Amino acid sequence: MDLELAGAELKSVLNRLRRAQGQISGVIRMIEEGRDCEDVVTQLSAASRALDRAGFAIIATGLQQCLTDVNGEATSDESREQMRARLEKLFLSLA
Template sequence: MELDMAGQELRAVLNRLRRAQGQISGVIRMIEEGRDCEEVVTQLAAASRALDRAGFAIIATGLQQCLAELPEGESGQEDREQMKARLEKLFLSLA
């Protein structure tokens, strides 16, 4: 399953990932500086949410593409079941 994201979708996901990257760098710096535990955990939680949102956006885009490309008929039903299982596994990996 290849992911083909449109320009706007791709920019949104990349922005979320860059935000998470910056937050993780900030967390590392905070730990090195011996900052307050509560502040560190707050920033770590924000980075985690940014990563989760990026993952869900990627999965949602993949779901739309996969459903649009699946063939009809009995063989299509088998493909749908396999795709459903794969996407369910991806969603659960983020939970």
């Protein structure tokens, strides 16, 4: 399944991933500095949420795109079922 993110979708996902990247860098720095455990876990939790939200945005876009093929016509029942199963597996991997 190829996923094409366009414009605002791509910008939103990239922003979330960059935010998570910054938060993970912050967690590493906090650990190296011997910061309080509660602060480290709070920052780590924020990074995890940012990654989850990016993943959910990608899956939501995939759901939208996979319901139709490149010509805008409905996909076959077999293809739809296979795609549904794959997207369900992706969704559950984030849950």
